[in-house]
Amino acid sequence: MSAHRYPVRVYFEDTDAGGVVYHANYLSWAERARTESLRAMGLPHALLTERHNMFLVVRRVEVEYLRPARLDESLLIETRVERVGGASLDLVQDVLDEGDGLRTRLKVSLVCVSRDGLRAARIPEPWSTALRNVVTPPA
Template sequence: MHSLDGSASHLPVRVYYEDTDAAGVVYYANYLKYCERARTEWLRALGYAQESLRETRGRVFVVRSVAAEYLSSAQLDDLLDIETRVTELGRAKLTFTQRVLRDGQILFEATVLIVCVDWNTRKPASIPADLRSLMESPQ
Protein backbone atom coordinates (compact mmCIF):
# COMPACT_ATOMS: atom_id res chain seq x y z
CA MET A 1 0.00 0.00 0.00
CA HIS A 2 1.21 3.48 -0.84
CA SER A 3 1.41 5.98 2.00
CA LEU A 4 2.39 9.58 2.55
CA ASP A 5 4.54 10.46 5.55
CA GLY A 6 5.07 14.18 6.01
CA SER A 7 6.96 15.45 2.98
CA ALA A 8 8.04 11.96 1.91
CA SER A 9 6.00 9.36 0.09
CA HIS A 10 6.70 5.67 0.68
CA LEU A 11 5.89 2.74 -1.56
CA PRO A 12 6.72 -0.84 -0.53
CA VAL A 13 8.03 -3.07 -3.34
CA ARG A 14 8.82 -6.77 -3.12
CA VAL A 15 11.71 -8.04 -5.28
CA TYR A 16 10.55 -10.82 -7.59
CA TYR A 17 12.59 -13.26 -9.64
CA GLU A 18 11.89 -11.23 -12.78
CA ASP A 19 13.62 -8.22 -11.14
CA THR A 20 16.95 -9.99 -10.73
CA ASP A 21 19.88 -10.64 -13.03
CA ALA A 22 21.97 -13.80 -13.47
CA ALA A 23 23.78 -13.10 -10.19
CA GLY A 24 20.50 -13.05 -8.25
CA VAL A 25 20.54 -9.33 -7.46
CA VAL A 26 18.20 -6.61 -8.68
CA TYR A 27 19.14 -5.61 -12.22
CA TYR A 28 20.34 -1.99 -12.15
CA ALA A 29 17.65 -0.59 -14.49
CA ASN A 30 14.89 -1.90 -12.23
CA TYR A 31 15.73 0.66 -9.56
CA LEU A 32 14.64 3.31 -12.07
CA LYS A 33 11.42 1.36 -12.69
CA TYR A 34 10.74 1.26 -8.95
CA CYS A 35 11.25 5.02 -8.77
CA GLU A 36 8.93 5.60 -11.74
CA ARG A 37 6.26 3.48 -10.06
CA ALA A 38 6.65 5.43 -6.81
CA ARG A 39 6.28 8.80 -8.57
CA THR A 40 3.16 7.53 -10.35
CA GLU A 41 1.64 6.36 -7.05
CA TRP A 42 2.61 9.67 -5.38
CA LEU A 43 0.67 11.51 -8.08
CA ARG A 44 -2.26 9.08 -7.73
CA ALA A 45 -2.29 9.72 -3.95
CA LEU A 46 -2.74 13.41 -4.75
CA GLY A 47 -5.84 12.44 -6.73
CA TYR A 48 -4.38 12.49 -10.24
CA ALA A 49 -3.90 9.45 -12.46
CA GLN A 50 -1.38 9.96 -15.28
CA GLU A 51 -3.78 8.91 -18.05
CA SER A 52 -6.60 11.06 -16.69
CA LEU A 53 -4.30 14.07 -16.51
CA ARG A 54 -3.40 13.58 -20.16
CA GLU A 55 -7.01 13.07 -21.25
CA THR A 56 -8.63 15.88 -19.25
CA ARG A 57 -5.83 18.47 -19.05
CA GLY A 58 -3.60 17.61 -21.98
CA ARG A 59 -0.62 17.40 -19.61
CA VAL A 60 1.95 14.66 -19.12
CA PHE A 61 5.06 14.41 -16.97
CA VAL A 62 8.30 13.32 -18.64
CA VAL A 63 11.74 12.57 -17.26
CA ARG A 64 14.30 15.18 -18.33
CA SER A 65 17.30 13.86 -16.43
CA VAL A 66 18.39 11.37 -13.78
CA ALA A 67 21.48 11.32 -11.57
CA ALA A 68 21.77 7.97 -9.79
CA GLU A 69 24.01 6.33 -7.21
CA TYR A 70 24.00 2.57 -6.71
CA LEU A 71 25.18 1.95 -3.16
CA SER A 72 24.30 -1.66 -2.37
CA SER A 73 22.40 -4.58 -3.89
CA ALA A 74 18.86 -5.76 -3.30
CA GLN A 75 18.12 -9.45 -3.75
CA LEU A 76 15.26 -11.79 -4.48
CA ASP A 77 12.38 -11.53 -1.97
CA ASP A 78 13.69 -8.35 -0.29
CA LEU A 79 11.01 -5.91 0.79
CA LEU A 80 12.07 -2.47 -0.35
CA ASP A 81 10.83 0.98 0.62
CA ILE A 82 10.82 3.47 -2.24
CA GLU A 83 11.01 6.91 -0.66
CA THR A 84 10.04 9.91 -2.77
CA ARG A 85 10.41 13.61 -1.96
CA VAL A 86 9.79 16.70 -4.04
CA THR A 87 12.83 18.90 -3.48
CA GLU A 88 12.10 21.61 -6.03
CA LEU A 89 8.89 22.78 -7.65
CA GLY A 90 9.01 25.17 -10.59
CA ARG A 91 6.37 26.45 -13.00
CA ALA A 92 6.71 23.44 -15.29
CA LYS A 93 9.22 21.21 -13.53
CA LEU A 94 9.65 19.11 -10.42
CA THR A 95 12.80 17.72 -8.92
CA PHE A 96 12.47 14.53 -6.92
CA THR A 97 14.93 12.92 -4.57
CA GLN A 98 14.25 9.21 -4.41
CA ARG A 99 15.82 6.48 -2.34
CA VAL A 100 15.44 2.72 -2.31
CA LEU A 101 15.87 1.32 1.19
CA ARG A 102 15.91 -2.14 2.74
CA ASP A 103 15.44 -2.20 6.51
CA GLY A 104 16.55 1.44 6.68
CA GLN A 105 19.72 0.85 4.63
CA ILE A 106 19.98 3.07 1.53
CA LEU A 107 20.63 0.91 -1.53
CA PHE A 108 20.03 3.46 -4.27
CA GLU A 109 19.61 7.23 -4.52
CA ALA A 110 18.49 9.33 -7.47
CA THR A 111 17.69 12.91 -8.31
CA VAL A 112 15.09 13.01 -11.05
CA LEU A 113 14.08 16.12 -12.99
CA ILE A 114 10.53 15.87 -14.34
CA VAL A 115 8.97 18.34 -16.77
CA CYS A 116 5.26 18.96 -17.30
CA VAL A 117 4.58 18.87 -21.04
CA ASP A 118 1.61 19.82 -23.19
CA TRP A 119 0.55 16.53 -24.82
CA ASN A 120 -0.36 18.16 -28.15
CA THR A 121 2.66 20.43 -28.64
CA ARG A 122 5.18 18.27 -26.74
CA LYS A 123 6.56 21.49 -25.21
CA PRO A 124 6.95 22.43 -21.53
CA ALA A 125 3.73 23.72 -19.96
CA SER A 126 2.65 24.97 -16.57
CA ILE A 127 1.62 22.42 -13.98
CA PRO A 128 -2.17 22.86 -13.53
CA ALA A 129 -2.82 25.29 -10.64
CA ASP A 130 -4.98 22.91 -8.59
CA LEU A 131 -2.41 20.12 -8.86
CA ARG A 132 0.44 22.52 -8.10
CA SER A 133 -1.41 23.65 -4.97
CA LEU A 134 -1.61 20.05 -3.76
CA MET A 135 2.10 19.56 -4.51
CA GLU A 136 2.99 22.66 -2.46
CA SER A 137 0.95 21.72 0.59
CA PRO A 138 2.45 19.33 3.13
CA GLN A 139 0.79 15.94 3.08
Protein backbone atom coordinates in the same frame (compact mmCIF):
# COMPACT_ATOMS: atom_id res chain seq x y z
CA MET B 1 2.30 13.97 3.17
CA SER B 2 5.96 14.92 2.87
CA ALA B 3 7.20 11.54 1.60
CA HIS B 4 5.32 8.75 -0.10
CA ARG B 5 6.36 5.14 0.47
CA TYR B 6 5.79 2.41 -2.13
CA PRO B 7 6.56 -1.24 -1.26
CA VAL B 8 8.46 -3.52 -3.65
CA ARG B 9 9.40 -7.18 -3.39
CA VAL B 10 12.41 -8.38 -5.39
CA TYR B 11 11.37 -11.22 -7.69
CA PHE B 12 13.54 -13.58 -9.72
CA GLU B 13 12.71 -11.60 -12.88
CA ASP B 14 14.25 -8.47 -11.27
CA THR B 15 17.68 -10.03 -10.81
CA ASP B 16 20.72 -10.82 -12.93
CA ALA B 17 22.55 -14.14 -13.02
CA GLY B 18 24.19 -13.32 -9.68
CA GLY B 19 20.86 -12.81 -7.89
CA VAL B 20 21.40 -9.05 -7.62
CA VAL B 21 18.75 -6.59 -8.83
CA TYR B 22 19.48 -5.54 -12.40
CA HIS B 23 20.25 -1.80 -12.48
CA ALA B 24 17.43 -0.80 -14.88
CA ASN B 25 14.75 -2.21 -12.57
CA TYR B 26 15.32 0.64 -10.12
CA LEU B 27 14.08 3.01 -12.84
CA SER B 28 10.88 0.97 -13.29
CA TRP B 29 10.24 0.86 -9.56
CA ALA B 30 10.84 4.61 -9.27
CA GLU B 31 8.34 5.27 -12.08
CA ARG B 32 5.68 3.21 -10.32
CA ALA B 33 6.40 4.95 -7.03
CA ARG B 34 6.06 8.41 -8.65
CA THR B 35 2.76 7.39 -10.22
CA GLU B 36 1.44 6.07 -6.90
CA SER B 37 2.59 9.18 -5.01
CA LEU B 38 0.50 11.37 -7.35
CA ARG B 39 -2.43 8.97 -7.03
CA ALA B 40 -2.17 9.17 -3.22
CA MET B 41 -2.48 12.96 -3.54
CA GLY B 42 -5.67 12.47 -5.58
CA LEU B 43 -3.93 13.66 -8.75
CA PRO B 44 -3.34 10.68 -11.06
CA HIS B 45 -1.49 11.08 -14.35
CA ALA B 46 -4.61 10.21 -16.35
CA LEU B 47 -6.47 13.19 -14.90
CA LEU B 48 -3.69 15.57 -15.95
CA THR B 49 -3.99 14.28 -19.50
CA GLU B 50 -7.80 14.26 -19.54
CA ARG B 51 -8.31 17.74 -18.07
CA HIS B 52 -5.31 19.62 -19.43
CA ASN B 53 -3.94 17.57 -22.33
CA MET B 54 -0.56 17.48 -20.54
CA PHE B 55 1.69 14.94 -18.89
CA LEU B 56 4.92 14.74 -16.91
CA VAL B 57 8.07 13.42 -18.61
CA VAL B 58 11.47 12.55 -17.20
CA ARG B 59 14.06 15.11 -18.20
CA ARG B 60 16.97 13.79 -16.18
CA VAL B 61 17.75 10.93 -13.80
CA GLU B 62 20.83 10.50 -11.65
CA VAL B 63 21.17 7.13 -9.92
CA GLU B 64 23.57 6.31 -7.11
CA TYR B 65 23.80 2.60 -6.34
CA LEU B 66 25.00 2.24 -2.75
CA ARG B 67 24.25 -1.36 -1.75
CA PRO B 68 22.77 -4.11 -3.92
CA ALA B 69 19.28 -5.48 -3.43
CA ARG B 70 18.81 -9.22 -3.77
CA LEU B 71 16.19 -11.83 -4.56
CA ASP B 72 13.14 -11.91 -2.24
CA GLU B 73 14.07 -8.78 -0.29
CA SER B 74 11.35 -6.37 0.70
CA LEU B 75 12.09 -2.75 -0.20
CA LEU B 76 10.42 0.66 0.04
CA ILE B 77 10.68 3.40 -2.56
CA GLU B 78 10.37 6.72 -0.74
CA THR B 79 9.48 9.67 -2.99
CA ARG B 80 10.03 13.29 -1.89
CA VAL B 81 9.42 16.48 -3.85
CA GLU B 82 12.42 18.82 -3.46
CA ARG B 83 11.52 21.65 -5.83
CA VAL B 84 8.58 22.80 -7.91
CA GLY B 85 9.07 25.33 -10.70
CA GLY B 86 6.63 26.72 -13.23
CA ALA B 87 6.84 23.74 -15.59
CA SER B 88 9.22 21.40 -13.75
CA LEU B 89 9.82 19.59 -10.50
CA ASP B 90 12.71 17.76 -8.87
CA LEU B 91 12.29 14.62 -6.79
CA VAL B 92 14.48 12.38 -4.70
CA GLN B 93 13.58 8.72 -4.59
CA ASP B 94 15.31 6.50 -2.06
CA VAL B 95 15.24 2.73 -2.22
CA LEU B 96 15.27 1.53 1.39
CA ASP B 97 15.51 -1.91 2.94
CA GLU B 98 13.28 -3.09 5.81
CA GLY B 99 15.56 -1.41 8.36
CA ASP B 100 15.33 1.90 6.44
CA GLY B 101 18.89 1.42 5.19
CA LEU B 102 19.58 3.29 1.98
CA ARG B 103 20.28 1.01 -1.00
CA THR B 104 19.89 3.37 -3.97
CA ARG B 105 19.13 7.08 -4.46
CA LEU B 106 17.57 8.52 -7.60
CA LYS B 107 17.42 12.24 -8.31
CA VAL B 108 14.73 12.84 -10.91
CA SER B 109 13.81 15.98 -12.83
CA LEU B 110 10.37 16.03 -14.47
CA VAL B 111 8.88 18.50 -16.93
CA CYS B 112 5.21 19.09 -17.65
CA VAL B 113 4.62 19.06 -21.40
CA SER B 114 1.63 19.62 -23.66
CA ARG B 115 0.44 16.49 -25.41
CA ASP B 116 0.28 18.39 -28.70
CA GLY B 117 3.80 19.40 -29.64
CA LEU B 118 5.51 18.07 -26.50
CA ARG B 119 6.56 21.55 -25.39
CA ALA B 120 7.08 22.58 -21.78
CA ALA B 121 3.95 23.98 -20.15
CA ARG B 122 3.15 25.38 -16.71
CA ILE B 123 2.06 22.76 -14.21
CA PRO B 124 -1.70 23.37 -13.87
CA GLU B 125 -3.75 23.60 -10.72
CA PRO B 126 -4.38 21.75 -8.50
CA TRP B 127 -1.13 19.86 -9.26
CA SER B 128 1.08 22.90 -8.78
CA THR B 129 -0.26 23.80 -5.34
CA ALA B 130 -0.47 20.18 -4.18
CA LEU B 131 3.16 19.55 -5.17
CA ARG B 132 4.36 22.78 -3.55
CA ASN B 133 2.58 21.75 -0.33
CA VAL B 134 4.71 18.61 -0.02
CA VAL B 135 8.12 20.08 -0.87
CA THR B 136 10.85 18.75 1.41
CA PRO B 137 14.07 20.79 1.21
CA PRO B 138 17.26 18.85 0.39
CA ALA B 139 18.96 17.21 3.37
